[in-house]
Amino acid sequence: MSTASSSAAWKAGDVVPDRFPAGLRVLVVDDDPTCLMILEKMLRTCLYEVTKCNRAETALSMLRENKNGFDIVISDVHMPDMDGFKLLEHIGLEMDLPVIMMSADDGKHVVMKGVTHGACDYLIKPVRIEALKNIWQHVVRKWKNEWKDFEQSGSVEEGDRQQKQSEDADYSSSANEGNWKSSKKRKDDEDETDERDDSSTLKKPRVVWSVELHQQFVAAVNQLGIDKAVPKKILELMNVPGLTRENVASHLQKYRLYLRRLSGVSQHQNSFMSHQEETFGPLSSLNGLDLQTLAATGQLPAESLATLQAAGLGRSTAKSGVPMALVDQRNIFSFENPKLRFGEGQQQHINGNNKQINLLHGIPMTMEPKQLVGLHHTAQSIGNVNMQVTSHGAQSGQNNSLLMQMGQPQSRGHILNDATVGHAPRLLSSMGQPILSNGIAANVSTRNRIPENIRAPGYNPVSQASSMLNFPMNHASELPGNILPLGSTPGMSSLTSKGTFQEDVNSEIKGSGGFMPSYDIFNDLNQHKPQSWELQNVSMTSDASQRSNSLQGNLDLTQSVLVQQGISSGQMNGQNRSAAVVSKAMCSAGDFSEQRNAQNVNQHFNTLLVDNTIRVKSEIVADVSPANLFPDHFGQEDLMSALLKQQEGIAPAENEFDFDGYSMDNIPE
Amino acid sequence: MERNPMRRQLAVMRQSLFDQGYLDEQFVQLEELQDDANPNFVEEVVTLYYRDSARLILNVEQALERKPFDFNKLDGYMHQFKGSSSSIGAKKVKAESTLFREYCKSGNGEGCMRTFQQLKKEYATLRKKLEAYFQLARQAGPMETACHPK
Numbered sequence: 001m002s003t004a005s006s007s008a009a010w011k012a013g014d015v016v017p018d019r020f021p022a023g024l025r026v027l028v029v030d031d032d033p034t035c036l037m038i039l040e041k042m043l044r045t046c047l048y049e050v051t052k053c054n055r056a057e058t059a060l061s062m063l064r065e066n067k068n069g070f071d072i073v074i075s076d077v078h079m080p081d082m083d084g085f086k087l088l089e090h091i092g093l094e095m096d097l098p099v100i101m102m103s104a105d106d107g108k109h110v111v112m113k114g115v116t117h118g119a120c121d122y123l124i125k126p127v128r129i130e131a132l133k134n135i136w137q138h139v140v141r142k143w144k145n146e147w148k149d150f151e152q153s154g155s156v157e158e159g160d161r162q163q164k165q166s167e168d169a170d171y172s173s174s175a176n177e178g179n180w181k182s183s184k185k186r187k188d189d190e191d192e193t194d195e196r197d198d199s200s201t202l203k204k205p206r207v208v209w210s211v212e213l214h215q216q217f218v219a220a221v222n223q224l225g226i227d228k229a230v231p232k233k234i235l236e237l238m239n240v241p242g243l244t245r246e247n248v249a250s251h252l253q254k255y256r257l258y259l260r261r262l263s264g265v266s267q268h269q270n271s272f273m274s275h276q277e278e279t280f281g282p283l284s285s286l287n288g289l290d291l292q293t294l295a296a297t298g299q300l301p302a303e304s305l306a307t308l309q310a311a312g313l314g315r316s317t318a319k320s321g322v323p324m325a326l327v328d329q330r331n332i333f334s335f336e337n338p339k340l341r342f343g344e345g346q347q348q349h350i351n352g353n354n355k356q357i358n359l360l361h362g363i364p365m366t367m368e369p370k371q372l373v374g375l376h377h378t379a380q381s382i383g384n385v386n387m388q389v390t391s392h393g394a395q396s397g398q399n400n401s402l403l404m405q406m407g408q409p410q411s412r413g414h415i416l417n418d419a420t421v422g423h424a425p426r427l428l429s430s431m432g433q434p435i436l437s438n439g440i441a442a443n444v445s446t447r448n449r450i451p452e453n454i455r456a457p458g459y460n461p462v463s464q465a466s467s468m469l470n471f472p473m474n475h476a477s478e479l480p481g482n483i484l485p486l487g488s489t490p491g492m493s494s495l496t497s498k499g500t501f502q503e504d505v506n507s508e509i510k511g512s513g514g515f516m517p518s519y520d521i522f523n524d525l526n527q528h529k530p531q532s533w534e535l536q537n538v539s540m541t542s543d544a545s546q547r548s549n550s551l552q553g554n555l556d557l558t559q560s561v562l563v564q565q566g567i568s569s570g571q572m573n574g575q576n577r578s579a580a581v582v583s584k585a586m587c588s589a590g591d592f593s594e595q596r597n598a599q600n601v602n603q604h605f606n607t608l609l610v611d612n613t614i615r616v617k618s619e620i621v622a623d624v625s626p627a628n629l630f631p632d633h634f635g636q637e638d639l640m641s642a643l644l645k646q647q648e649g650i651a652p653a654e655n656e657f658d659f660d661g662y663s664m665d666n667i668p669e
Numbered sequence: 670m671e672r673n674p675m676r677r678q679l680a681v682m683r684q685s686l687f688d689q690g691y692l693d694e695q696f697v698q699l700e701e702l703q704d705d706a707n708p709n710f711v712e713e714v715v716t717l718y719y720r721d722s723a724r725l726i727l728n729v730e731q732a733l734e735r736k737p738f739d740f741n742k743l744d745g746y747m748h749q750f751k752g753s754s755s756s757i758g759a760k761k762v763k764a765e766s767t768l769f770r771e772y773c774k775s776g777n778g779e780g781c782m783r784t785f786q787q788l789k790k791e792y793a794t795l796r797k798k799l800e801a802y803f804q805l806a807r808q809a810g811p812m813e814t815a816c817h818p819k
Contacts, residue, residue, distance in 0.1 A: 032749065034717050034721055035752060038757075045702055103752075104755060125752050126755040129702070
């Protein structure tokens with residue numbers, strides 16, 4: 001058959017013989033003789049070379065005997081001797097041929113099963129000849145992908161991605177191109193064939209790992225146990241239509257790296273980070289930040305790290321809310337480190353964070369200067385929050401930056417939310433200000449601290465915060481409503497939803513889920529990093545006190561956030577000079593106080609905030625390691641969780657974080 | 670338009686099968702597959718269907734005699750039967766199979782039995798009609814490309 005010989009040739013290039021798809025060697029398996037006869041006739045009419053088989057076992061042995069004897073297999077789902085999906089798996093594993101499933105059953109579940117088991121298409125009986133006319137596309141696609149992989153096998157990542165792409169493309173003929181329908185698409189064939197053929201191998205069927213999706217993923221992984229979590233099972237647990245095993249597999253790979261990073265946070269992770277950085281951008285620049293320091297300072301307890309990781313990676317609130325925050329924090333830290341230049345030696349803290357920071361760096365990118373401006377309040381606060389979380393001066397700064405970074409991609413506001421995780425919801429709700437306040441408060445607090453501590457590029461946190469804040473900030477006018485918008489963003493939402501800090505943490509983390517998408521954003525962020533840096537720097541430069549003032553002035557939310565922060569940050573060693581100022585402003589938040597002792601806030605607000613943030617940060621930092629993967633999420637969630645944690649009375653972070661370094665320029669006055 | 674009165678009669682008979690809902694578009698798919706290489710393809714397929722599906726009908730029959738009903742098993746048989754029936758375009762038979770499966774899913778034994786009786790009736794009716802149709806077709810000689818009912 002010409003197909004056999006030509007396939008090799010086709011693999012090498014895009015040229016397909018003229019008579020193709022004629023001669024395509026199809027093996028059709030169905031226990032129903034009527035269907036089998038009809039299918040055979042149909043396929044013959046399409047000029048394919050058909051071999052029919054009424055038993056799965058027979059088909060398998062046929063395939064085994066003649067590995068290169070067929071180009072594609074069409075199999076029924078319900079067969080007496082072997083389940084069609086089982087056969088599908090075997091074929092995929094042993095012969096790696098494209099397999100099309102068929103059934104009279106068109107239930108979503110079954111179709112989904114086909115997708116998850118790797119079928120390249122799913123036909124609903126009764127099968128029409130039109131549907132069969134285009135099955136050759138699956139063969140070609142596979143060849144093209146293989147060829148592409150072959151070509152790009154040089155670069156690990158690239159090849160990795162490429163492989164993933166091809167796999168995705170290959171496996172989702174009908175579901176490809178972001179269109180996760182199955183047989184439906186197939187039936188539409190004509191149009192799809194062309195576009196699919198052209199674009200399937202070219203375009204990357206990327207799955208955007210949204211926060212929610214990631215949470216689902218993490219939940220599934222946790223359920224299975226990280227050791228036993230295999231892509232197939234995860235996929236089944238997640239039960240997300242259109243998601244392929246390949247998507248899950250590559251995501252899992254990243255998640256594992258992330259976890260490893262979290263647990264092994266320290267300088268050694270750098271290599272990992274650098275890896276991350278590729279994806280996330282030049283976060284490493286943050287190295288200046290004290291993530292390392294933070295990490296080193298041991299502020300981040302191992303578990304918090306883990307939680308952070310969890311938070312970062314999968315934002316699963318399953319773990320304590322803190323984890324998320326922590327994770328974010330860490331990420332933030334990593335980012336922040338270089339960025340924030342936590343002079344205070346925060347950098348040390350953030351060793352591990354650096355890595356994360358890298359991730360964050362990517363995130364801040366998204367922050368636009370103007371956003372920063374608007375955000376600077378928020379950003380500041382967020383940054384502060386972050387900073388504070390870290391509890392280390394440096395760390396907090398980093399946190400902030402991390403937060404900021406995280407927040408950036410999303411809506412700066414998110415960060416806020418995250419930061420304020422605990423606060424935000426409460427604050428917002430009570431304040432009538434949407435999470436912003438929380439976020440802002442968080443930021444504010446951090447801001448205060450940060451400015452003092454972090455002069456450095458740490459601005460990022462601020463900017464991030466700004467970005468985060470911006471989000472709400474933008475709506476600042478409608479703060480009450482605005483904050484909510486933040487919430488709406490994946491990250492933000494968490495904030496809003498949480499009423500209590502603790503709850504918030506968790507919810508925030510979830511909210512941060514919005515950051516999940518940041519995964520992609522992250523990469524984008526990386527690109528934008530430069531700008532965010534600028535912005536951040538700007539904000540950072542401003543004086544902390546100014547910031548606090550401005551913060552106060554600008555955002556009620558901020559105040560409230562701060563207040564919140566103050567309350568929660570009580571634990572953090574507040575070095576927030578401005579915090580005090582801020583806290584005053586924050587006090588007005590009043591509502592927040594309920595969350596934590598508002599009064600304390602005033603005084604210690606800054607401190608608290610800082611502390612909290614720092615603390616949270618430190619913890620987050622510790623936890624956040626592989627968070628890089630989802631910098632966006634983490635940033636916010638981590639922050640929030642960090643914040644929340646802080647509020648919960650996390651041991652005073654030794655953040656010597658002060659806001660000095662934080663330029664509160666962003667805070668719109 | 671068929672010149673031959675038998676052909677005309679055949680065409681009318683065919684059309685009424687569609688109009689009365691005995692057959693659906695899938696039957697046309699079979700007709701389109703018929704060519705010089707397989708001039709009696711449709712008849713061959715239908716014959717194969719009735720032979721194979723008789724086995725399934727018997728299985729269901731026997732399963733319905735065993736109480737309590739094993740709805741899973743019944744549903745399984747009917748799933749297969751439905752797939753077969755739909756592949757030849759047996760519209761009414763397919764509809765009854767679907768209904769039967771619904772009753773199986775809801776555990777309605779009475780509904781199952783009632784539906785099964787109806788299904789057997791439709792199944793038998795279609796068989797008779799198709800047999801008559803094919804007989805006439807053979808007598809009328811090779812048919813021209815069928816006009817699609819829809």
